[in-house]
Amino acid sequence: MPGTSDPRRVLIASNRGPISFVRGEEGHVVAKRGQGGLVTALTGAVQGTGGLWIASAMSEEDRSKAGKRFDVDVGATRYSVRYLAIDPPTYAGFYDGISNRVLWFVHHLLWDLPRAPIFRGLARDWDRYRSVNQAFTRALAEEGGTSDSTRYLVQDYHLTLVPAMLRRARPNARISHFSHIPFAGPDYFAILPEWARQEMLAGLLGADVLGFQAPAWAANFLMCCRTLSGAKVDLRRGLVRWQDRDVRVRVYPISIDPEGLRVEAAAPEVARARKEMLRIAGGARLLVRVDRAELSKNILRGLLAFEALLESQPARRREVTFVAHLSPSRQRIREYRDYTNECVGAAERINRRFGRAGWTPIRLTMKDDYARALAAYQLYDVLLVNPVMDGMNLVAKEGPVLNERDGVLILSETAGAFTELGAHAVPVNPFDVEGTARAIGVALDMDPVERQRRLRGLRTAVVRNPIERWVEAQLEDLEVGGR
Amino acid sequence: MPGTSDPRRVLIASNRGPISFVRGEEGHVVAKRGQGGLVTALTGAVQGTGGLWIASAMSEEDRSKAGKRFDVDVGATRYSVRYLAIDPPTYAGFYDGISNRVLWFVHHLLWDLPRAPIFRGLARDWDRYRSVNQAFTRALAEEGGTSDSTRYLVQDYHLTLVPAMLRRARPNARISHFSHIPFAGPDYFAILPEWARQEMLAGLLGADVLGFQAPAWAANFLMCCRTLSGAKVDLRRGLVRWQDRDVRVRVYPISIDPEGLRVEAAAPEVARARKEMLRIAGGARLLVRVDRAELSKNILRGLLAFEALLESQPARRREVTFVAHLSPSRQRIREYRDYTNECVGAAERINRRFGRAGWTPIRLTMKDDYARALAAYQLYDVLLVNPVMDGMNLVAKEGPVLNERDGVLILSETAGAFTELGAHAVPVNPFDVEGTARAIGVALDMDPVERQRRLRGLRTAVVRNPIERWVEAQLEDLEVGGR
Numbered sequence: 001m002p003g004t005s006d007p008r009r010v011l012i013a014s015n016r017g018p019i020s021f022v023r024g025e026e027g028h029v030v031a032k033r034g035q036g037g038l039v040t041a042l043t044g045a046v047q048g049t050g051g052l053w054i055a056s057a058m059s060e061e062d063r064s065k066a067g068k069r070f071d072v073d074v075g076a077t078r079y080s081v082r083y084l085a086i087d088p089p090t091y092a093g094f095y096d097g098i099s100n101r102v103l104w105f106v107h108h109l110l111w112d113l114p115r116a117p118i119f120r121g122l123a124r125d126w127d128r129y130r131s132v133n134q135a136f137t138r139a140l141a142e143e144g145g146t147s148d149s150t151r152y153l154v155q156d157y158h159l160t161l162v163p164a165m166l167r168r169a170r171p172n173a174r175i176s177h178f179s180h181i182p183f184a185g186p187d188y189f190a191i192l193p194e195w196a197r198q199e200m201l202a203g204l205l206g207a208d209v210l211g212f213q214a215p216a217w218a219a220n221f222l223m224c225c226r227t228l229s230g231a232k233v234d235l236r237r238g239l240v241r242w243q244d245r246d247v248r249v250r251v252y253p254i255s256i257d258p259e260g261l262r263v264e265a266a267a268p269e270v271a272r273a274r275k276e277m278l279r280i281a282g283g284a285r286l287l288v289r290v291d292r293a294e295l296s297k298n299i300l301r302g303l304l305a306f307e308a309l310l311e312s313q314p315a316r317r318r319e320v321t322f323v324a325h326l327s328p329s330r331q332r333i334r335e336y337r338d339y340t341n342e343c344v345g346a347a348e349r350i351n352r353r354f355g356r357a358g359w360t361p362i363r364l365t366m367k368d369d370y371a372r373a374l375a376a377y378q379l380y381d382v383l384l385v386n387p388v389m390d391g392m393n394l395v396a397k398e399g400p401v402l403n404e405r406d407g408v409l410i411l412s413e414t415a416g417a418f419t420e421l422g423a424h425a426v427p428v429n430p431f432d433v434e435g436t437a438r439a440i441g442v443a444l445d446m447d448p449v450e451r452q453r454r455l456r457g458l459r460t461a462v463v464r465n466p467i468e469r470w471v472e473a474q475l476e477d478l479e480v481g482g483r
Numbered sequence: 484m485p486g487t488s489d490p491r492r493v494l495i496a497s498n499r500g501p502i503s504f505v506r507g508e509e510g511h512v513v514a515k516r517g518q519g520g521l522v523t524a525l526t527g528a529v530q531g532t533g534g535l536w537i538a539s540a541m542s543e544e545d546r547s548k549a550g551k552r553f554d555v556d557v558g559a560t561r562y563s564v565r566y567l568a569i570d571p572p573t574y575a576g577f578y579d580g581i582s583n584r585v586l587w588f589v590h591h592l593l594w595d596l597p598r599a600p601i602f603r604g605l606a607r608d609w610d611r612y613r614s615v616n617q618a619f620t621r622a623l624a625e626e627g628g629t630s631d632s633t634r635y636l637v638q639d640y641h642l643t644l645v646p647a648m649l650r651r652a653r654p655n656a657r658i659s660h661f662s663h664i665p666f667a668g669p670d671y672f673a674i675l676p677e678w679a680r681q682e683m684l685a686g687l688l689g690a691d692v693l694g695f696q697a698p699a700w701a702a703n704f705l706m707c708c709r710t711l712s713g714a715k716v717d718l719r720r721g722l723v724r725w726q727d728r729d730v731r732v733r734v735y736p737i738s739i740d741p742e743g744l745r746v747e748a749a750a751p752e753v754a755r756a757r758k759e760m761l762r763i764a765g766g767a768r769l770l771v772r773v774d775r776a777e778l779s780k781n782i783l784r785g786l787l788a789f790e791a792l793l794e795s796q797p798a799r800r801r802e803v804t805f806v807a808h809l810s811p812s813r814q815r816i817r818e819y820r821d822y823t824n825e826c827v828g829a830a831e832r833i834n835r836r837f838g839r840a841g842w843t844p845i846r847l848t849m850k851d852d853y854a855r856a857l858a859a860y861q862l863y864d865v866l867l868v869n870p871v872m873d874g875m876n877l878v879a880k881e882g883p884v885l886n887e888r889d890g891v892l893i894l895s896e897t898a899g900a901f902t903e904l905g906a907h908a909v910p911v912n913p914f915d916v917e918g919t920a921r922a923i924g925v926a927l928d929m930d931p932v933e934r935q936r937r938l939r940g941l942r943t944a945v946v947r948n949p950i951e952r953w954v955e956a957q958l959e960d961l962e963v964g965g966r
Contacts (some may be wrong), residue, residue: 006748019703030852034939073787106917108596108669109592109596109670110592110593110596110597111596113591113592113593113594113871113914114593114778114779114781114822115595115783115825115870116781117914118784118787118914118915118916119912119914119916119917119918120914120916120917151761182670183670183704184673185668185669185670185873186668186699186702186703187592187668187671187699187703187897188592188668188670188671190896190897191912191914192912192913194912195920216669216670219669219706220669220670221666223668223702223706226702235718243951269965295597296597298597300597300598304601339597388596388597413677414670414671414673427678429602429674429675429677431596431600431601431602431674432601432605432676433601433602433603434602434603435602435676451937455700458516467516468871473630
């Protein structure tokens, strides 16, 4: 790996940090570490480099620590964090107003275009988005200093303006930005006002390397850059010439930390959740979904597909129970709340229609309960991952690692994960409710040898591309080329 | 023009023909000629070549003439037509089911993706779509014979499978296909099931030349072809290598026949409609829109923008009346009916809110009345053309040709026409209601010299690219290259 002999410092910027502090019921402060492999991988990259992780303060306790760096010890990991305290109205415009009501929608194609968006107050919210990006940039520039050895890893759609702002403050900096979500093609991207599009593309192009989860999103970004005056795009080589620099557009499919996940799944609360789930299932086979309650996840069509299956194949009734394990997400925003309510309403309607004594067709829960999610991974016979559109979808990687029943994965062709896992999954077009119903039937009926073979294939694919590689590849690419 | 010395025969295929026959109230048969420059241009191309126009029978009278060619005389134009009688359930699946509920939606990005489509009965409707395409192909192959001198001009999204079917029947045929509507990028196109996408792309790639209205739609098509196994795409040169042939992807922005339009506008019923419109306006200035009542036209946001203007600038009240001239379209389909009802409801609500004795803010009409549309073109002070997405939008070309008040054109950046006319229009992002309200204000306040200058600019742009050139360019490109 080139450059590892340098005293390289890694600075990470992301809206949500690796850890958050909350005051417990008895008054003492509790550290809540972010779940999943991403935190492990990125803190691993920071650790020992003298770098740090910069994030928005999420709680009152975080806020009290804001403005200066402090050290964190989690098990064997030790790294530094610096929180930014953003005032609540600014944060609301940045997070709810732009990030989750506008950018999330544009990159996942979620609008009912004849009717929405209508962009009331967009310019005001955009000012707030810009000022949070500025706050991150100031902190990065300050922590990074003028040293050539600093490497900036900027994360996701919340911080698209940071690379160009940081480039102005630190012209020779080595900057990467990674989009954890999809990127819209030029038509859908054109829903944004022209000034916002230009600012965002120019913002990203401040980086040296732009990372995406899948080739399709990288191509979309490049096609959007063709509409930017002054940018020269080489689609085949993944290059944008911009302000006398070459910006490289690369694909780094994110992954998980299988070992860490297995350790988490060995916890006693997972065993308890598992026992409870088995009791509830009462011998029925388990169709499972695990998702944030969110519009891109396609929860509604999943329920309708299950209904179509029960309707067309009465023998399936009582045979299978659908565990829809949902965690609340962005429920302050009306669009998310409305969608969640529609999902709950559909589940209730289907339960009224098909439920019988001793068998409730759908068990929909809506709460943060990570232990129960892990139990559901262990127990599923069929795992339904049918997003409308998804940058990657880590459920499709986590489930197979923990599953103990040779469970079958049903996976949307439109999830980033399909590139790596599609060959071992039952593919679905997420818009095709009848097709999804058939896929559930196929998965339930699949013979044991085939189920086992596929589960092995999924696990191999996940292990072949561990999360550490995702970080390393980006750091390596930051060393290559230069200007 | 190469090839004009050959005895070239031009065959045109389109769902709707250039003329339709209906039995009048007193029992005699009346010929209704299609409006607009397209019919003039295409019949001009057919005329005198011994070729003909093949179309679906639309009326009982058409149906009685179906199956064999017959001659039509309209003024100085003489050409042949052959109708295809499609049985009603097949036609409904082809026209309502696939063309207007699926393909129209996919290419104009009209779905509320978290909820629609759900594709119930798609495969059955697709079979019907395919069988209508087959019927067109059979008629074309029969009429074209095995002669090398036949040129096939296949029109629009209704007939995307014809080129490949015709290629199988007539391997050496020279075939072009023109898309009058946009073409979706790969993400939105991926909403269709994979088999449908493959069949449609392979269907179009049966042609020698594929025509689009604007560079963006051509690029989208090429990007979709990159997902088709076996196709090799050269984005820069607009070429797809497919089954050992080169398919050329070209842009031919369609236009109108200004002379013919002026003749139509001189009719006495236009003068009558004009008088009536002036009476209704009662001295107020006129904001006008002329559209089919259809989801891509963005009628709802146009009304909301007018409301925002009346709300934020009370002095505008009584100053201006909004004539929304809508013609019913596809009202058999629920999505179109619901949208139309929402538009009517919004207009009524705004009229209740702001209307005063002697002034009704919005005059929304919903009927086929071409004379009144032409009168509205003559009289507008501001013409609002704000589609969500539009292949071209000929209203933006027709209006300026007839306008007598140095009226100002407000035009969506997302209309194909924006490429040619944008420099002389007030541009709008169609999703930005506040921005559209401001644009209406800017247009109303524009000084007379600037208005005049812009109107001249629009007329020059229209005249510079007459409809005849659109046909000629396609026929020329069919002569070039070959295999």
